[in-house]
Amino acid sequence: MSVKAEWIAVDWGTSHLRVWAMQGQRAVAEARSDKGMGRLARSGFQGALLELVDDWLAEAPIDVIACGMVGARQGWVEAPYAAVPVAPLSGAPIRVPDTDPRLRAYVVPGLKQVKPADVMRGEETQIAGFLALNTDWDGVICLPGTHSKWVHISAGEVVSFQTFMTGEMFDQFSTVSVLRHSVGEGWDEDAFREAVEMTLSRPETMAARLFGIRASDLLEAVEGSVARARLSGLLIGAELAAARSYWLGQQIALIGASGMSAIYAKALELQGVPAIVADGQRMTLAGLNAARKLLEH
Structure with a gap:
């Protein structure tokens, strides 16, 4: 069955490309x-994109709105960073030059913090999507992932943010370091909670606690699911x-x-801090839709 797209939404990261045929705000x-x-x-x-979307195209050009690493210096077109404090969508997306005549491709700029x-x-696109769906929201948005972000939002602007390489560290420790011999599949909730409390209260002990995962396996034959949850808890703590x-005293x-x-x-929750949980894909599509609307002005 052929699909008729009004526009195309694109999330283009370092490792993966995801595209959606959109009708209004609906994929x-x-x-x-x-x-x-x-x-x-x-x-x-362009070729990588056309492999996925060629069947959605007609002769008339269609808007393609992309976010992510596609706008990096090594990407399709460099979309310069906007400096905070600034709205997550600081202006209209950057047009990609010399595209297939069936495409009008645009890339959403990222954000930078100097000091x-x-x-x-x-x-920034997910943040814009969240704010579009939650008007007049102030607080802190955390975006967990390979490089998790903590972002202070006030009056519709990103005021400041901080990045943590927690997800990448988990991957490296569990697949490359000596801990790869101990970390298995599954999950142990008690081990996770205990580990979070350890490093949240005494983060300076993290390096020692990490090796303790291997030592506990060697001496006590701790299950791989316990080791996995403990590693995650230590890093997140x-x-x-x-x-x-x-996050202290903030809406999250x-x-x-x-x-x-x-x-x-x-x-x-262990710290008595409730959090709203928003679906990442939904926020991405809402943010790309908000970016598309900027082209209309």
Whole structure:
């Protein structure tokens, strides 16, 4: 069955490409590939996109609104960062030059913070989507992931933000370090909670606690699910300790994949901090729709 797209939404990260055929604010079809920015030269972006969306195109040009690493210096077109404090969508998306005549492709700019130095690409679109669906919302948005973000929102603007490499650290420790011999599948809720409390109260002990995961396996044959939950808890606890100034006494929203957001929500709950959990894909599409509307002005 052929799909008629009014416009095309694109989330283009370092590792993956996801596209949606859109009718207004509703996705009517979806496709994805592993042709993220990290696997492409600049000349390869259009071809990677057309592989997924060619059947959605007609002769008349269609708007393609993209966010993420597609706007990096190594991406399809560089979309310069806007400096905070600023609205998450600081202006109209950047037009990609010399595209297939069936495409009008645009890329959403990321955000930068000069001091302390920090950047984001893609998360600004999810934040814009959340604010479009939750008007007049002030507080802190946490976006868990490979590089999780804590973002202070006030009066519709990103005031400041901080990035933590927690997800990447978990991946490296569990697949490359000595802990790979101990970390298995599954989950142990008690081990996670205990580990969060350890590093949240004493983050300076994290390096020692991490090796304790391996030692406990060798001496006590701790199950892989316990080791996995303990590793996650130690890393997230240390992140929460460092981000305390963001979440303490604030209204909190979590945007991301449901599983990861649920883990962060549990960690915050241990501190008596409730959090709104918002679906990452829904926020991305709402944000790309908001970016598209900027082209109309």
